[in-house]
Amino acid sequence: MSKVHNFSAGPGILPLEVLKQSADACINFDNMNLSLLEISHRSKNYEAVIDESKALVKELFEVGDDYEVLFLGGGASMQFAMVPYNLLTDNGFAAYVNTGVWATKAIKESKIIGKTNVIATSEDKNFNYIPKGYEIPKDADYFHITSNNTIYGTQMKSFPKCDVPLVCDMSSDIFSRRINAKDFSLIYAGAQKNMGPAGSTMIMVKKDILGKTGRKMLSMLDYQVHIKGGSMYNTPPVFPIYVSMLTLRWLKKNGGVSWIENINQQKADLLYNEIDRNSQFVGTTAKEDRSNMNACFLLNKPELEPEFDKLWKGAGIDGIRGHRDVGGYRASMYNALPLESVQVLVDVMKAFEAKFA
Amino acid sequence: MSKVHNFSAGPGILPLEVLKQSADACINFDNMNLSLLEISHRSKNYEAVIDESKALVKELFEVGDDYEVLFLGGGASMQFAMVPYNLLTDNGFAAYVNTGVWATKAIKESKIIGKTNVIATSEDKNFNYIPKGYEIPKDADYFHITSNNTIYGTQMKSFPKCDVPLVCDMSSDIFSRRINAKDFSLIYAGAQKNMGPAGSTMIMVKKDILGKTGRKMLSMLDYQVHIKGGSMYNTPPVFPIYVSMLTLRWLKKNGGVSWIENINQQKADLLYNEIDRNSQFVGTTAKEDRSNMNACFLLNKPELEPEFDKLWKGAGIDGIRGHRDVGGYRASMYNALPLESVQVLVDVMKAFEAKFA
Numbered sequence: 001m002s003k004v005h006n007f008s009a010g011p012g013i014l015p016l017e018v019l020k021q022s023a024d025a026c027i028n029f030d031n032m033n034l035s036l037l038e039i040s041h042r043s044k045n046y047e048a049v050i051d052e053s054k055a056l057v058k059e060l061f062e063v064g065d066d067y068e069v070l071f072l073g074g075g076a077s078m079q080f081a082m083v084p085y086n087l088l089t090d091n092g093f094a095a096y097v098n099t100g101v102w103a104t105k106a107i108k109e110s111k112i113i114g115k116t117n118v119i120a121t122s123e124d125k126n127f128n129y130i131p132k133g134y135e136i137p138k139d140a141d142y143f144h145i146t147s148n149n150t151i152y153g154t155q156m157k158s159f160p161k162c163d164v165p166l167v168c169d170m171s172s173d174i175f176s177r178r179i180n181a182k183d184f185s186l187i188y189a190g191a192q193k194n195m196g197p198a199g200s201t202m203i204m205v206k207k208d209i210l211g212k213t214g215r216k217m218l219s220m221l222d223y224q225v226h227i228k229g230g231s232m233y234n235t236p237p238v239f240p241i242y243v244s245m246l247t248l249r250w251l252k253k254n255g256g257v258s259w260i261e262n263i264n265q266q267k268a269d270l271l272y273n274e275i276d277r278n279s280q281f282v283g284t285t286a287k288e289d290r291s292n293m294n295a296c297f298l299l300n301k302p303e304l305e306p307e308f309d310k311l312w313k314g315a316g317i318d319g320i321r322g323h324r325d326v327g328g329y330r331a332s333m334y335n336a337l338p339l340e341s342v343q344v345l346v347d348v349m350k351a352f353e354a355k356f357a
Numbered sequence: 358m359s360k361v362h363n364f365s366a367g368p369g370i371l372p373l374e375v376l377k378q379s380a381d382a383c384i385n386f387d388n389m390n391l392s393l394l395e396i397s398h399r400s401k402n403y404e405a406v407i408d409e410s411k412a413l414v415k416e417l418f419e420v421g422d423d424y425e426v427l428f429l430g431g432g433a434s435m436q437f438a439m440v441p442y443n444l445l446t447d448n449g450f451a452a453y454v455n456t457g458v459w460a461t462k463a464i465k466e467s468k469i470i471g472k473t474n475v476i477a478t479s480e481d482k483n484f485n486y487i488p489k490g491y492e493i494p495k496d497a498d499y500f501h502i503t504s505n506n507t508i509y510g511t512q513m514k515s516f517p518k519c520d521v522p523l524v525c526d527m528s529s530d531i532f533s534r535r536i537n538a539k540d541f542s543l544i545y546a547g548a549q550k551n552m553g554p555a556g557s558t559m560i561m562v563k564k565d566i567l568g569k570t571g572r573k574m575l576s577m578l579d580y581q582v583h584i585k586g587g588s589m590y591n592t593p594p595v596f597p598i599y600v601s602m603l604t605l606r607w608l609k610k611n612g613g614v615s616w617i618e619n620i621n622q623q624k625a626d627l628l629y630n631e632i633d634r635n636s637q638f639v640g641t642t643a644k645e646d647r648s649n650m651n652a653c654f655l656l657n658k659p660e661l662e663p664e665f666d667k668l669w670k671g672a673g674i675d676g677i678r679g680h681r682d683v684g685g686y687r688a689s690m691y692n693a694l695p696l697e698s699v700q701v702l703v704d705v706m707k708a709f710e711a712k713f714a
Contacts, residue, residue: 026380073430199594237556
């Protein structure tokens with residue numbers, strides 16, 4: 001099996017046991033002598049998958065029956081549209097914080113639906129920090145934030161208390177740390193970083209915020225239609241949801257969010273300490289906003305990139321090239337990435353320093 | 358491996374070699390020492406999958422570069438909305454034929470977008486036939502049909518020539534028979550019957566019909582946005598698309614659409630001949646509209662259903678319970694179902710007759 005140290009920014013690394021169980025299900029799912037790829041989503045065996053997936057989300061988030069959980073296709077990008085379509089009234093407005101490319105896209109879609117105010121942005125410094133000290137309008141229909149920004153490696157370390165429904169794109173750090181989920185009215189996350197493969201998106205929504213716009217809605221964009229259909233209004237992305245369930249099972253079995261939070265902190269500390277210590281590297285983001293999921297860093301001498309690349313590739317590392325908007329390097333350390341992989345990267349950085357300092 | 362005769366109406370049976378290749382890719386994709394479930398969709402290895410998937414669709418449909426192919430999430434139900442959203446103008450109207458539950462849902466979404474005329478329907482007889490002899494309005498923005506109706510077991514045996522863009526939901530019989538694809542301006546199909554697992558939907562669209570509504574569109578619902586993004590405007594359903602590619606490869610390798618059309622005809626003839634011959638069964642649809650994909654039939658003595666059920670279950674048959682709207686039985690014979698499975702069902706029907714006639 002894979003000895004690659006997979007730092008891919010997303011779709012990202014999944015636990016080895018989940019990959020094996022996924023492969024098995026492609027051949028014989030749940031002892032049905034049928035592949036998971038060729039059975040009815042209305043079968044009892046698959047309905048159990050949907051039910052367990054939803055229950056695991058609620059358990060890991062510690063929320064009650066005032067919330068509903070959905071697994072839909074279309075990615076977080078579809079949620080950029082569905083959130084305002086379901087929540088933004090004709091006479092009201094939405095409030096957004098702009099922390100990068102994905103927040104910018106969410107804002108763009110919201111503006112197509114209705115009035116959208118950007119109340120804070122870190123665009124002035126290429127999104128290398130998280131805006132703070134803004135005031136959330138008390139009369140907004142909702143307030144939208146992005147908890148973690150993969151491209152720039154920034155992360156909100158705390159969440160504002162707010163009087164209006166708090167909506168959060170948690171695609172790249174969901175279930176990576178403890179949060180008070182009850183402070184949020186809607187959380188969505190494309191599965192493909194911390195909770196499964198590409199192809200399904202989790203939405204957890206507090207039911208009492210829905211149904212208030214009076215808008216006549218397309219069925220597939222209407223959260224209430226999907227809730228009524230038990231997340232199976234139409235054929236769901238069967239296999240991606242199953243793999244998400246396996247990933248959530250893995251998380252729960254090992255100790256849940258507080259367990260992984262601790263490991264994620266160790267991984268982040270290990271790498272950021274090395275970035276700060278090592279004479280050859282420099283971090284790109286404000287220290288207090290550094291993401292525990294995605295660490296972005298540059299070489300002090302960019303002309304040495306080919307040399308550094310040779311070293312990490314030789315060590316079996318994959319996926320640490322930085323996003324074109326930032327350049328340099330980005331090490332994504334999602335839940336399933338072992339501490340050992342970060343140690344390998346740190347060792348490579350030390351070896352690089354020894355050779356080129 | 359599975360010895361189940363899988364007549365599931367959908368998600369439906371896939372070729373055994375495709376299931377095995379899918380399982381392998383969950384562990385080690387393309388000799389990358391990484392799972393397909395944890396690699397970037399922007400990797401060269403995966404871009405090759407998207408490219409090949411699109412090329413296979415165009416090759417099997419024998420269309421040129423005036424068409425584009427997309428693989429999106431959301432299912433055919435999302436296309437019920439996207440078709441009118443992209444094609445129906447504020448002052449124009451759409452024309453639909455209603456041939457069942459899915460067409461009804463497509464019509465419902467279109468009515469949310471704009472003026473929608475149902476020019477023919479078979480609702481009067483619970484959709485057990487395909488309407489004929491209607492006139493297609495020459496000034497419609499487009500004309501929408503459903504080529505095969507899984508629930509009722511009806512299928513359009515020919516397609517109308519038409520002056521307006523012809524749009525077809527081909528979810529349940531795509532690539533099952535030769536068609537003149539160039540007569541269509543837009544074909545869509547949820548993959549989970551004849552071309553892959555649940556979670557991705559294929560759209561083939563003639564580019565010159567797009568961009569005419571003047572509507573300001575949500576990005577994820579805009580075909581032109583997805584075309585510009587090469588079907589990767591956002592993270593696509595990576596694994597479902599890969600399995601679709603494998604299924605299309607399997608089809609091409611074995612002889613393409615004319616090869617499978619021949620086998621599908623043999624399967625349908627075998628089963629319908631038995632339904633007509635056997636004193637214990639009766640078909641539910643107009644004979645001239647019988648679907649080669651889904652054969653619906655009833656017992657003449659419904660009180661014997663428990664006895665018939667015992668027989669087919671004992672023979673390793675799965676998934677032939679009829680839809681609740683029709684009752685009785687439905688044998689779905691998608692591309693990957695072997696002729697041998699149909700023979701097993703026919704043998705069971707003969708045995709049933711011998712015992713209970």
